Amino acid sequence: MTKKRRPPQATGSPRREGRSRRRSDLPGWLLPAGALVVLAAIALVVVVVSQSASTPSAGSGSTGGTGQTIDGIQCQTSEQALFHIHAHLAIFDHGQEKQVPLGIGIPNSQVEQTQQGPFVVSGSCFYWLHTHATDGVIHIEAPAQRTFTLGNFFNIWGQPLSTTRVASYSGNVTAYVDGTRFAGDPRSIPLSAHTVIQLNVGTDVPFRPYTFAQNL
Numbered sequence: 001m002t003k004k005r006r007p008p009q010a011t012g013s014p015r016r017e018g019r020s021r022r023r024s025d026l027p028g029w030l031l032p033a034g035a036l037v038v039l040a041a042i043a044l045v046v047v048v049v050s051q052s053a054s055t056p057s058a059g060s061g062s063t064g065g066t067g068q069t070i071d072g073i074q075c076q077t078s079e080q081a082l083f084h085i086h087a088h089l090a091i092f093d094h095g096q097e098k099q100v101p102l103g104i105g106i107p108n109s110q111v112e113q114t115q116q117g118p119f120v121v122s123g124s125c126f127y128w129l130h131t132h133a134t135d136g137v138i139h140i141e142a143p144a145q146r147t148f149t150l151g152n153f154f155n156i157w158g159q160p161l162s163t164t165r166v167a168s169y170s171g172n173v174t175a176y177v178d179g180t181r182f183a184g185d186p187r188s189i190p191l192s193a194h195t196v197i198q199l200n201v202g203t204d205v206p207f208r209p210y211t212f213a214q215n216l
Helices: 030-054 150-157
Strands: 083-093 096-098 110-114 117-122 137-142 173-177 180-182 196-201
Touching: none
Parallel strands: 083 196
Antiparallel strands: 083 096, 083 137, 110 117, 173 180, 173 196
């Protein structure tokens, strides 16, 4: 198992002294029942998190990377930091925005719930191109500077990308890069620092800018 990446944590309030003491007016037979309710709630949360990680909105049935080297891109036991940038990908199918799944490039993803939503904290390894959340942000973390392309990312994802196909969506594909229409093969789009990419399938949706978080 790889080294865990911790999502941002909310600051909690200190526990009040004596909070765990049993109330004298609470019948003892209710305590086991209360414990069962808590355990059931925890089990439900685990099931929901598990389902959210295994049921992506786009590219279901992915046959992507499981640890093998793809396009010369390795899957390593820890995230690399020497070359660390981010790009953003948005996909629209006939006018409807489709979610880019979390855990692309992180086989056997382990997900934690945060205030911002589900976040992949670890897996069996990390490809140099991967996603931690469903925000469309592609994390590019490599041991050396190199030019990566959108085609590399889709190969790791295990989904097709062409002028007529984006993952499981078919139709004429219009690509925009930082607000400018891209005339070539969308596979050749370079993933540079803070590149904003939009792929429209079927219907040409106006470009929507994206603002990266300050820590990205």
